[in-house]
Amino acid sequence: MNVRPRPGGKRPGPRSGGRPPRPRPKVDQARLAAYDVLRAVAAEDAYANLVLPERLRARGLEGRDAAFATELAAGTLRRQGTYDAVLSACARRPVTRIDPPVLDALRLGAHQLLSMRVPSHAAVGTTVDLVRQEVGHGPAGFVNAVLRRVAEQTLDAWVRAVAPDPGGDPRGFQVVWQSHPRWVVDALAESLGERADELDALLAADNEAPRVTLVARPGLVDREELLAVEGAEPTRWSPLGVTLGSGDPGAIEAVRRGRAAVQDEGSQLVALAALAVPLEGGHDRRWLDTCAGPGGKAALWGAEAARRGAHLLAGERAPHRAALVERAVAAVPAGVVEVVVADATDPPWGRDEFDRVVVDAPCSGLGALRRRPESRWRRTPGDVEALVPLQRALLDRAIDATRPGGLTAYVTCSPVLAETAGVVEQVLAGRNDVELLDADEVAADVLRAVPDHAGPLAGTVQLWPHRHGTDAMFLALLRRRQVVGRPSTG
Incomplete structure (x- = not known):
């Protein structure tokens, strides 16, 4: 049978393409x-x-x-x-x-x-x-x-096939089974100390998707408004926290307007504990957040500063992160928070100037592997070695900025001993004008109900994903003392 070509077209055949190409699969x-x-x-x-x-x-x-x-x-x-x-x-x-x-x-x-x-x-x-x-x-x-x-x-069968024998190399088995680099497994085991038998539970907790947690910023929104969201539940220990079952937190009006925000319960607890400590002498009106980006703690402290008649200076070295802080504190009443681009190791603010200072130091982030799963593959032991001198310098300068009788709170989102106990011990050893407080005594109202939160130094706090369902936040509370003459520093 003759096939007549269409006007202007070509007779179909092998040279002109033959069968039409298969449709390209559409990926969802x-x-x-x-x-x-x-x-x-x-x-x-x-x-x-x-x-x-x-x-x-x-x-x-x-x-x-x-x-x-x-x-x-x-x-x-x-x-x-x-x-x-x-x-x-x-x-x-x-x-x-x-x-x-x-x-x-x-x-x-x-x-x-x-x-x-x-x-x-x-x-x-x-x-x-x-x-x-x-x-x-x-x-x-x-x-x-x-x-x-x-x-x-199955996954279990594959792990048995490719992982080291758990009897001969238990850490090597955990590296494959729990999907953590070897050095991270070793560092977390050291951080657990005498409770190293909890290592499997900690590694497993790092691999669980955390529920979205919101903070009701004090004075800006009542927690009951957030609890009215379908599927919302109160957090176990933070009086400001709410967990969501599902959905986009950005769809909640209070979050869109900055009156509430996504913030881990552990981050809320350490911020609240630092605000609960009574000060000695003087006033309680000048507060400082030295490493404020991206702004979660600055917004919580700023909201509380507005309630107490205080002023918060929020410093952040990176301009783009300072912009995030500005956005985070936008709902706080005007004039309460001032955001500045500043290097807290060489700060523009003076000594003995602030009543409360929080330094949430840059760290390895190994306490937030549930939320930042890629971090475990990016970090190296060399990163920790490089961060520790920075953390010491930040804490030293934060203490300098605190007035006698005032409070310095040192916070990291890492349980690694070099970044927590190591930093605090080295700074304390080099100064005669600061003392480590017992968090259970000075912030009892915040921490009383939180079980098993003792940190690696007496009086410090260490939260854990497997024990508390929070990021592994560390907190040390230090009081600046009055000394005769110029204080010695390391």
Whole structure:
């Protein structure tokens, strides 16, 4: 039969294309959003908790789809060490020899196969389609073959196959099973001290997705307003805290207006404890937050300063983080908080100037691995070694800025002993004008109900994800003393 070509067209046949090409598979937006996050983390050193909301909005994801994308991205990052060990075995090559965009897709597929209730055919097929769309057709066959091998065993079976023998190398087994670098496992075990038998529970808690926790900033919103949100529950110990069951906190009016905010309960507790300490002599009107970015504690302290008739100076070295502080304190009455760009190791403020000072020092962040799952893969022991001198300098200058009889609160979101007890002990050893207070005595109203919170130094506080369901916040409260002559400093 003769086929008449259309006017201006060509007769169909092998030379003019033959069969039309198959339609390109369309990858669902949730998986694309999760892949976007992994690529941003790997290629741009982005923070997953910051980039994820942007990707969800860009992909138009809400409700169950947003929750699925969140679990895909965060869960994959948390269990990355485990999946890399499995993928190396299935690919028959180290993951360092796999192209990074392909490796991120394989990790997403492994998470669906080993830790989510996604049928094997769907996990494999959608990952292969994602690679074809985002990377190219070349690696699709390799991805298909590797993930089919992953699907042959359960997570438990794979860990038994690829991890060191727990009897001969228990820490090595935990590295694979609990997906933490070896040095982090060792540092956390040391931080637990005599309770090192809790190490498995701590590592497991780092791999659990935390509930979203809000703070009702004092004087700006009543906690009851937040508890009226569907699924909201009061936190166990912070009188200002509320946990959410699901949903976008940004959809809550009080959060949109800055009267409430997302803030971990541990962060709330240490901020409240520092505000509860009675001062000696003088007044209680000049407060300082020396490392204020991104602004959570500054906003809480600022709201309380407005209630007490105090003024808060919030210093932040990085201009972009100072801008975040400005945004965080926007709902605090005008004139109560002043935000300045300043290096707290060489500050523009004077000595003996403030009644209360908080230094939430830059740290390794190993106390917040639930919320920042990529941090465990970025940090190194060298990072801690580099941070400790900075932490000592920040605490020293914060004490200088505190008047005699006033309070300096040293806070880190890390339980690592070098960053907590080590810093405080070294600063105390170099000064004769400061004493370490017993937090249970001076902040009893805040800490009385919190169990097992004793820190590595007598009188300090250490919170834990596995014990308290909070980030691993450390707090030391120090009182500046009056001395005759110039105080000695280290």
